[in-house]
Amino acid sequence: MAHRAEAVISNMVFVQFHPTALADEGLPLKPTKTRENAFLITEAVRGDGGILYNLVMERFMPLYDKRAELAPRDVVARSIDDQLKKHNGKYVLLDISHKPKHQILSHFPNIAAECLRHGLDITQQPIPVVPAAHYMCGGVRAGLEGETNVKGLYVAGEVACTGLHGANRLASNSLLEALVFARRAVQPSINHMKSFRIDRGASISWARPTMPKSLGDVILNNIVRRTREVRKELQSIMWKYVGIVRSTVRLQTAEKRIGELELEWETYLFQNGWQPTMVGLEACEMRNLFCFAKLVVSSALARHESRGLHYTIDFPHLEESKRLPTIIFPSSPVNSTWS
Numbered sequence: 001m002a003h004r005a006e007a008v009i010s011n012m013v014f015v016q017f018h019p020t021a022l023a024d025e026g027l028p029l030k031p032t033k034t035r036e037n038a039f040l041i042t043e044a045v046r047g048d049g050g051i052l053y054n055l056v057m058e059r060f061m062p063l064y065d066k067r068a069e070l071a072p073r074d075v076v077a078r079s080i081d082d083q084l085k086k087h088n089g090k091y092v093l094l095d096i097s098h099k100p101k102h103q104i105l106s107h108f109p110n111i112a113a114e115c116l117r118h119g120l121d122i123t124q125q126p127i128p129v130v131p132a133a134h135y136m137c138g139g140v141r142a143g144l145e146g147e148t149n150v151k152g153l154y155v156a157g158e159v160a161c162t163g164l165h166g167a168n169r170l171a172s173n174s175l176l177e178a179l180v181f182a183r184r185a186v187q188p189s190i191n192h193m194k195s196f197r198i199d200r201g202a203s204i205s206w207a208r209p210t211m212p213k214s215l216g217d218v219i220l221n222n223i224v225r226r227t228r229e230v231r232k233e234l235q236s237i238m239w240k241y242v243g244i245v246r247s248t249v250r251l252q253t254a255e256k257r258i259g260e261l262e263l264e265w266e267t268y269l270f271q272n273g274w275q276p277t278m279v280g281l282e283a284c285e286m287r288n289l290f291c292f293a294k295l296v297v298s299s300a301l302a303r304h305e306s307r308g309l310h311y312t313i314d315f316p317h318l319e320e321s322k323r324l325p326t327i328i329f330p331s332s333p334v335n336s337t338w339s
Helices: 074-087 101-107 110-119 173-195 219-243 248-271 281-302
Strands: 015-022 051-053 094-095 127-136 139-141
Touching: 015 074, 051 074, 074 094, 074 127, 101 110, 219 248, 219 281, 248 281
Parallel strands: none
Antiparallel strands: 015 127, 051 094, 094 127
């Protein structure tokens, strides 16, 4: 939304993946419905002595890093990703069962309870885990008071790119990003509202949003169903081509497929009577997701090195000359899609 309002966007290339989300497919009793968000197995399990194995029970982390399971998140996530590709697997195993039972239950009561709900006793069995998209280090470029280049727009939290993270995320920095910058942004926001007079004349020319009730329930239901299908397709493209390990060819493939999918979805909407001013939860979210996906892909294509959370096999080394942020300036609306 900020990008469409002509805000400067920075470092969308740096997406953090949590290395050990609970892999529902590996549970004895599968969840009855698909989770909206992955259940995360805290890094403290590895810190407490948890060991990662592939499905043939080979410990693999020492092959990738001398710190083994204590390596940083991005290293562990890439290592797991490599194991999944080598063995055509859907998850790996994180084992803490060699620790005393009372210690496991006292240190990780919520994880133990969640796994037990699905028939898995972590004091006796390894936990199936898989990496999951976790945190966006980039976002709307913010100054020291959360201000942006759009007058009156202040940002804080994960939507912002404050510079606190750089190319990777240290866990507690997200609290700084949310709490410190939110507090800093309050007074300037108040001062702006007190001193700024809204030009109501300009807002008269804005197109008013309309509800799509005129389309009828049948068409609306079809649009919602198709939009949900498209959302899953977009998620699949991003995971497959823009995930933990990238390449120029895969990113270009993603760019092409995202563009085709977006055009197909928009065509479907407009052929069924949807107007650009119409608003609905699924359609608005889908529009933003397409925009977001393209920002990530274009940022990744622009960075010809591997740094922090961005790893590409075509430019596997860090280049000090490329330390600068990946900036996306407001683009011309000419020839742009609705999304």
